[in-house]
Amino acid sequence: MITMRDRAQALEMKYTQEQTWLFRAEARRNKLIGLWAAETMGAQDPLGYATNLAEWGVEHPTDVQLIDRLRQDFTAANVVLNEDEITSRMHALLIEILEEMRT
16 A cells, blocks of 8 residues: 555655656756857857857756846847847747757
8 A cells, every 4th residue: 555655755756757747847958958059140150159048057957037138139140130039039948948848
């Protein structure tokens, strides 16, 4: 018979696995959004920028922080993009990545 402790441990394990999965998906999304941003800004080293952005995202885990960083980088590169364009690109990439990870 399954005890309450066993059930609690199973739920904790499931939660941990889901959070790990989401962390990996968001890190991958951040790298892809970095590649897109680098191409949009005409960066000399798109892969370097994307890698830097993904690493930065580990220490700044919220989407709001990432959007602010991208907006600042676009402004510095004299590229006009609004927050909705960045947000919709981020959401589309995350959905695509999660679907790929499920298969």
